Amino acid sequence: SHSSSPSPTSLQPSTYREYEPEEIDWDNLGFKVMPTDYMFIAKSCLDGNFEAGQLNPFGNIQLSPSAGILNYGQGLIEGTKAYRREDGRIYVFRPQDSAIRMQIGAERLCMPFPSVDQFVDAVKQTALANKRWIPPAGKGSLYIRPLLMGSGAVLGVAPAPEYTFLVYSCPVGIYLKDGTGALSLYVEEEFHRSALGGAGGIKSITNYAPVMKAMRNAKGKGFTDVLYLDSVNNKYIEEASSSNIFLVKGKVISTPKANGTILEGVTKKSVIDIAHDLGYQVEERMIEAEELITADEVFCTGTALGVAAVGSVTYKGKRIEYKISSETISQQLNSRLVGIQRGTIEDKRNWIVEV
Ligand code: COI
Numbered sequence: 614s615h616s617s618s619p620s621p622t623s624l625q626p627s628t629y630r631e632y633e634p635e636e637i638d639w640d641n642l643g644f645k646v647m648p649t650d651y652m653f654i655a656k657s658c659l660d661g662n663f664e665a666g667q668l669n670p671f672g673n674i675q676l677s678p679s680a681g682i683l684n685y686g687q688g689l690i691e692g693t694k695a696y697r698r699e700d701g702r703i704y705v706f707r708p709q710d711s712a713i714r715m716q717i718g719a720e721r722l723c724m725p726f727p728s729v730d731q732f733v734d735a736v737k738q739t740a741l742a743n744k745r746w747i748p749p750a751g752k753g754s755l756y757i758r759p760l761l762m763g764s765g766a767v768l769g770v771a772p773a774p775e776y777t778f779l780v781y782s783c784p785v786g787i788y789l790k791d792g793t794g795a796l797s798l799y800v801e802e803e804f805h806r807s808a809l810g811g812a813g814g815i816k817s818i819t820n821y822a823p824v825m826k827a828m829r830n831a832k833g834k835g836f837t838d839v840l841y842l843d844s845v846n847n848k849y850i851e852e853a854s855s856s857n858i859f860l861v862k863g864k865v866i867s868t869p870k871a872n873g874t875i876l877e878g879v880t881k882k883s884v885i886d887i888a889h890d891l892g893y894q895v896e897e898r899m900i901e902a903e904e905l906i907t908a909d910e911v912f913c914t915g916t917a918l919g920v921a922a923v924g925s926v927t928y929k930g931k932r933i934e935y936k937i938s939s940e941t942i943s944q945q946l947n948s949r950l951v952g953i954q955r956g957t958i959e960d961k962r963n964w965i966v967e968v
Contacts, residue, residue, distance in 0.1 A: 642786025681763025681773030795924035856915030
């Protein structure tokens with residue numbers, strides 16, 4: 614069901630990029646901006662449906678200085694990844710789940726939203742058009758970043774009159790982890806990421822700038838990321854800056870229960886299903902930061918991050934260290950998830966979608 618977009622060959626690719634895919638060191642991909650060839654754009658008015666949209670050369674976009682997203686933060690991000698297989702086929706991971714999450718977020722921010730089919734089609738078109746930027750099998754992925762934004766002009770606080778759905782992509786490898794492949798987390802007691810009734814449960818762009826100061830402080834002290842506490846009691850763990858958190862004790866895996874303040878991660882949901890398949894008990898409940906002290910393992914999950922072992926957590930000045938090895942439960946969950954994403958393990962739940 615591809616829309617009326619011109620085929621990539623009939624459009625000039627971006628002249629924005631600084632180098633060609635042939636120049637990329639695929640073994641050392643980090644997580645940084647790398648202009649690719651095309652991006653997808655579709656527009657809508659406030660009360661309308663999104664037009665079919667089309668691929669455009671990747672590049673800067675024009676916005677009114679009064680655009681809703683620039684002035685009042687009316688915007689959402691999403692994230693999914695495309696993987697190349699040995700046989701050259703390309704698959705994306707759970708794009709429908711991202712589409713639905715964008716719809717829920719759009720409803721919260723008073724924005725119109727693309728249908729699930731439009732969203733998934735735009736993700737596929739973006740992946741295909743930028744195929745030469747998708748890392749070789751086993752070496753990273755193409756991170757696909759859908760944006761939904763109030764692009765029309767407003768002066769008073771109100772929903773913008775026009776909306777833009779834009780999808781761009783970028784080859785990526787490792788995000789946030791240190792040299793050992795693990796995270797070291799600092800439990801933040803001054804700043805909060807999210808409040809009850811706020812926007813912490815959706816992928817609002819407004820969830821990210823306010824955590825940068827805590828991240829910068831933590832990075833300055835040598836930590837890789839911050840773990841946030843609930844804003845009511847300053848006691849229950851919620852999530853890290855861009856990933857969900859899990860604790861393991863014996864055969865029981867626990868993760869904070871979502872109550873509107875925690876982002877419902879697609880990787881988190883996937884890991885919970887995989888943990889059940891492997892015979893673990895999974896509890897979604899309120900978890901006191903004190904419980905970090907007695908956990909056997911801690912790990913974080915996210916689209917950008919994957920499943921990442923936590924090597925240490927520092928809480929109230931005390932550093933708690935966890936084992937990092939190939940024998941851990943987080944490693945077991947990670948290899949199962951990666952296997953499904955890359956096609957070496959059967960995908961029983963139709964998580965992967967061929968492009
Ligand atoms: C993702 O995991 O896709 C995220 O949204 C994290 C991102 C903010 C780097």
